Amino acid sequence: MSAKKVTYAEAMAEVETILQRLRSGEISVDELSNDVARATRLIAECRKILSRTEAEVERLINPESKDETSDSSNS
Numbered sequence: 001m002s003a004k005k006v007t008y009a010e011a012m013a014e015v016e017t018i019l020q021r022l023r024s025g026e027i028s029v030d031e032l033s034n035d036v037a038r039a040t041r042l043i044a045e046c047r048k049i050l051s052r053t054e055a056e057v058e059r060l061i062n063p064e065s066k067d068e069t070s071d072s073s074n075s
Contacts, residue, residue: 008049011042 006014018039021027027035 006042006045008046011046011049015039015042015046 018027018035021035022032
């Protein structure tokens with residue numbers, strides 16, 4: 001895999017391409033293992049991106065929840 005970070009959209013597009021190739025029978029037995037491994041890595045990266053995004057959105061929506069916990073420990 002290259003050193004360039006893939007975006008969520010890029011990863012999902014590549015996974016979709018791999019799935020299309022699998023469904024259509026375009027992938028040879030020789031390519032199958034590599035493509036499935038690549039799709040697995042891309043899906044894992046998508047999960048990481050989603051988790052980071054979810055945490056960031058939660059922090060933005062509820063900034064006081066972090067402040068409240070630190071305020072209560074100072075009381």
